[in-house]
Amino acid sequence: MPEMPPSAKATLTSLPYRLLARHVILPWMLQGVQPTGEGLEIGAGVGAMSAQLLTLFPKFRMVATDYDTELVGMAEQVLSGFGRRATVQRADAARLPFQDGRFDLVLSAAMLHHVIEWDSALAEAVRVLRPGGRLIGYDMLDTVPIRLMHLGEGHTTSLLRSAQLEAALRRLGMIGLQTKAAMGGNVMRFSATKPEPEAAGQP
Ligand SMILES: C[S@@+](CC[C@H](N)C(=O)[O-])C[C@H]1O[C@@H](n2cnc3c(N)ncnc32)[C@H](O)[C@@H]1O
Numbered sequence: 001m002p003e004m005p006p007s008a009k010a011t012l013t014s015l016p017y018r019l020l021a022r023h024v025i026l027p028w029m030l031q032g033v034q035p036t037g038e039g040l041e042i043g044a045g046v047g048a049m050s051a052q053l054l055t056l057f058p059k060f061r062m063v064a065t066d067y068d069t070e071l072v073g074m075a076e077q078v079l080s081g082f083g084r085r086a087t088v089q090r091a092d093a094a095r096l097p098f099q100d101g102r103f104d105l106v107l108s109a110a111m112l113h114h115v116i117e118w119d120s121a122l123a124e125a126v127r128v129l130r131p132g133g134r135l136i137g138y139d140m141l142d143t144v145p146i147r148l149m150h151l152g153e154g155h156t157t158s159l160l161r162s163a164q165l166e167a168a169l170r171r172l173g174m175i176g177l178q179t180k181a182a183m184g185g186n187v188m189r190f191s192a193t194k195p196e197p198e199a200a201g202q203p
Helices: 006-013 015-030 048-056 069-078 080-085 118-128 144-149 162-171
Strands: 038-042 061-066 086-090 103-109 129-140 175-182 187-193
Touching (some): 006 015, 015 103, 038 048, 048 086, 061 069, 162 175, 162 187
Parallel strands (some): 038 061
C-alpha cells in the first residue's frame, strides 16, 4: 500500500499543524458534538486529531489506527501520555479488525482520498459504529486546486466529489447526513448517524 511522502509526515507532526487541528479543524468537524464512550480514528496519521479529542474530552477513549507502520509508531508516542484512554493499532481502514457496533464515534480526517477503496473504508466505518453512533470527518474534494496539490501522487489518491460521498453514505443507510463545503469548495466536512434498528429507512 502506498505511504505518504516524508514531507507530508513532517507536516502532521509540526506544531502549527497540531494547533490548527485543535483550534480550527477539530471544532469545525465536530460541529458541537460532545463525544462520549469510545471512538475510532481511521487513517489517524501521528494521532494529532485523536490527541486533541482526548485532551478536550477527558472521559473519552480513542483507538487510533493507520496502515503506515512508521506513523503508527509515532502515534504511539504522541498518545502515550493518555494512558489506557488511548490505544494505537495498525489497521487498513478498508478491512477493520474490530467487531460490529463497537464504537460510539468514528473519525475520518483527510484520509478517504488516500484510500483507493474509499467506499469499503466508509462501509467498514459504518459497520463498527454502534446504532446511534456518529461518523464525523472531512476530506479534500475533486477540484482543480486539490488535484494540483496532489500532482505526482498518481493512483495513490482518489479525490471524491461531494455527491459521491453523500450517495455512498445514503446507500449504507446512514441518517441525519450533514455536509458542508469550505475553503472555496475544496474541502467538505461530513457527519452522519447510524440508525437505531427502528429508525432504519428514515432520510
Ligand atoms: C492526510 S493524512 C491525515 C492524518 C490524520 N487523520 C490527521 O488529520 O491528522 C492521511 C492518513 O491516512 C492514512 N491512510 C491512507 N490509506 C489508509 C488505509 N487504507 N488505511 C488506514 N490508513 C490509511 C495515511 O497513512 C495517513 O496517515
